[in-house]
Amino acid sequence: MLKKIISGGQTGADRAALDVAIKFNIEHGGWIPKGRKTEKGPLPMKYQLNEMNTSDYRERTKQNIIDSHGTVIISRGKLTGGSKLTQSFATLVGRPNCYLDLLTAEEFEVSIILKSFIMENEIRILNVAGPRLSHHPGIYMDVKTILEAVLYLLFMDTRQDEFLKEYIPAGPVKEDFPQAMEEAIDLLCDDLPLKTKTFIARFEPRNIHRLYFTLLEYIRHRVGFDMENKGLLKDCSVKMKDDKCNIEDAVMEILKRFKQHLEKDHILRMVQ
Template structure:
């Protein structure tokens, strides 16, 4: 069991990022993360209800991605298939910087197996700040629901 709650960070984009923030809010976990200048997301400015997000100096999403990888202790990437676009960049930055990183492909891993995998990884990885990333909703309309359910199951467990 953790002595302090895990802090969840993400870039605030629709899809996996937003699901991570919503799980943190639902479970009362601390949350935050870097977001592009202007709080830009594909659905417009990131809503004010996500008050703990910090804007980067530019609107370039790559700046946000890099900052969240570097400011976290570990990064969890959730996808349905191979990472593309910003998800691939997240993976590449984590690898290049030697940061702890786990990619869960929900096309290849069942939800129960993914939950077990993430729990084991979090127990083995010193992590107080977890960056959660994945595709935006326009790239994967099912990723929000899948990421929310997965993270809620894992993080809602007091021993996670």
């Protein structure tokens, strides 16, 4: 159901939403003030946002509400500033909106609420808003955790995890875990049967979140992340140029590069 995530590109909640979309190959976008203005300078060009003709933050806030099917605001305590404007304008124009207050509910609880909000309002384009990083230093990780949990909950509703289990071998535990991303990809190539590699190679990139949630525990186990394989995590962090890279982020990057490797290999050509 969820096809696109948009935000205003500001640090904090906005940026977390865009990074989750990019991580899971979900279409992203939104409007940003003229000059791609944020509190830490121009927004990097990897974020595919449209630039407004004005530098007024309020105008891009309104446009993102208009261009989405619903807006979620994630914050702590009473809404102020841009977050308060977001709620007021969404209500004024009659667009579905919900405020998730992290002072009154735990992250997983608000994830369930957000998932229900998306389902009940049939939201395909979700606008994510909340405080900037300087106002709430922990909001980036809060929003990232919540949105990833929502995607998992939406995935579970498809029940594809049961269908895909037959493609994942149990496999013995290895003690010589890979220390580089390329070694991890080679390990997966050696371990997985042909039908699994064919399936992964042909899987639609836009639905990679379904593949990720199916293979997450398997890859974690096979490459030694469950055994604190810090060498591989460090190598993934360097290759991703992300010093905040965690195990789940590394698994997704390994999966994406593994899929790209399979697409270039003989497997896809052989089955066509």
